[in-house]
Amino acid sequence: MLSQDKRHVIAKRIAEELMDGQIVNLGIGIPTLVSEYLEDKEVFLQTENGLLGMGPLATEENLDIDLINAGKEPVTYLKSASFFNSADSFGLIRGGHVDVAVLGILQVDINGEIANWAVPNQPILGVGGAMDLVTGAQKVIVAATLFAKDGTSKLVNKLTYKTSGIRRVELFVSDYAVFKFTEEGPRVVEMLEPISIEELSEKVGFQLEYLNSPVEVN
Incomplete structure (x- = not known):
């Protein structure tokens, strides 16, 4: 897994969480x-600039400069798609x-x-649509590499950046591990890198625990 693009590792793991009809x-x-x-999953992708039924990101072969997502990236759409205003x-x-909202x-x-x-x-x-999604979505999954470019952990004891809303998100899928947030704090659901939870705790700066039985990458 170390040889793969970390961003794609995270995206692929999040896709596993999504279900038909969502x-x-x-x-x-x-x-x-x-x-x-998403492969053959019947998931309906929504973007807040007014599209329900978004397809994969566009390539040079199917590029339409008038069809973009909220991040201004060219996208495709499914036959069942609907267009509407913001x-x-x-x-x-x-x-x-x-x-489900998937947020960086x-x-x-x-x-x-x-x-x-x-x-x-x-x-x-x-803030764009982040505060609305944090408040309005039934489930929120967040996606990011676990460490910033300067080596600091993005999983912290207390936010030092401006909050996007006081709601507790459900999952954090990182390149190192998948975390679930509980009343007792973050719990590791799955390890995605060949590292022990003790080593990961040292990197993050505080003790991590598994939610259930440990699932580590060997």
């Missing part, structure tokens, strides 16, 4: 790659009709609260 919103960054790994799209989100993050704390839209001392473009 309406799923894919955020900017790693989440957009999830569409590449107001209706946010009504879908705020009305609780999105089953800058940080997630031990309680499952996330920060994914503003970096201190950097220009702020706005």
Whole structure:
């Protein structure tokens, strides 16, 4: 697994969490790659700029410059797709009709609260749909590499970046491990790298525990 693109490892693992019939919103960054790994699953991808039934990312062969997702990336659409305005799209989100939101993050704390839209001392473009998705989606899965470029952990005791909402997300799928957030804090569901939980705890900076029986990569 070390030889694979970490972003694709994360996206493929998240795709395993999705089920037929679900309406799923894919955020900017790693989440957009999830569409590449759905295979034969009947999942309806939604983007807040007004599309339900989004297909995989576009290639040069099927590029339509007028068809983009919320991150302005060219996408395709399924035969069953629907197009609508942004107001209706946010009504879908705020009305609780999105089953799963997959979001990128800058940080997630031990309680499952996330920060994914503003970096201190950097220009702020706005939160976009993140706060609506954190509040309105039935389930929130977050996707990111576990460590930033400077080596600091994105799983932290307390957020130092601006929050995206006080709701506890369900899962954090990283390149090292899958975490579930419980009343007792984050618990490791599955290890995705050949590393012990003790070694990973040392890297993160606090003791991690398994949710159930350990599932490690050998």
